[in-house]
Amino acid sequence: MTIRDYDDVPGTYVLDSRNYRKGYHLNMFLMSLNKSEARAAFAADETAYLQTYKLTAEQRQAVLDREYLRMLQLGANVYYAFKLVSHDKQPPQVMYGKMAQPAMSFDEFQAMMMAGGRPIDGNRSKKEQLNG
Amino acid sequence: MARIIAGMGTSHVPGLGAAMDNGKTGEPYWQPLFKGLEPVRAWHKDNIPDVTIIVYNDHATSYSLDNYSTFTMGVAEEFMPADEGWGPRQVPMVMGHPELAWHITENLILNEFDMAVAGSLDVDHGLTVPLSVAYDQPDVWPTKVIPLCVNVIQYPQPTPLRCYKLGQAIRRAVESFPEDLSVGIWGTGGMSHQLxxxxxGVLNPEFDTAFMNNLVSDPAANTRLTHTDFIREAGCEGIEMIMWNVMRGALSDNVNEIYRFYHIPVSATAYGAIILENTD
Structure with a gap:
């Protein structure tokens, strides 16, 4: 078993085999939104469209609620999630802000980026954060 | 023979393309970025190669969890701008160069780089935004393009060293092509960002600056970085920078740095561009 030393990086979801397996159908649903017919079908009846993918009840609810961080925790990858925020005709900063902790509005996230982004210092390592 | 004349590294943030497509480049948010790109465009105007190898990644557009190869060569006659969820970008069709693409592919595989081959491939912002960076908004792209798609999303991505060695092998392959062609190579993606x-929103200008410095004068240093170094220091999506290593591997040991530009932010990303000319 590979030592996954990136597990020590805080607030980060790597699309490795664990998330691949957990999120396979969720990501394939998200990917389907590349097609305009699929976007129309999803817009017409989100619940019915989601039934055509083998999602867990939790995954389905996270999509319906646009709970982006929960989606990542359930195996989604951010590039796949991008398709959903685009479908909603919202800028990606809306999604980034919802995932960030503490959560931020579009304006708050944008302001953080304009001010140089989230600093790397203090955000490298869970161990480092525990030890202050 | 064919010859690689220069390399470029550039981020490929989708927002940059959208700003151009929607006529927003003069807005205060975008103005400093496009001002900084003027010298990039001036250089490209005077240095248009016959063919450009664009090392990029697909973002769950043409490839996804059901089938994602580590390295894929595009050998088609042409490549359509893809619908990645918000309709295709209204940019010119990307014209390929199948003869050179196949020549490189055959050479690479016979030299133990086991490339996947794509005869049909819609290209997303990872490839078209760098074209917009270099050439603005022409009716036709002035260079033919060989897409080289790298998996940078699904762990484990190819190692930074493997990417560099792939670049070296590409150079040897290009130089064994009998026709006189000038060839450019671009490494795209990055720089630090976590989406x-x-x-x-995490960014790391120190890491990005060191990466660009090494790119010029100590490229081997960038091959010693690990996956976790990128994820930790450059953000989860910053690992895209391994594609700059492919570009650098295809250049001579010593290069001339023509231009460098760094700007924060473009959306949630640190934007970087660098142009390096071969010395031999």
């Missing part, structure tokens, strides 16, 4: 998770 997902509680840590979304």
């Amino acid at each position: 997902g998770g509680e840590r979304a």
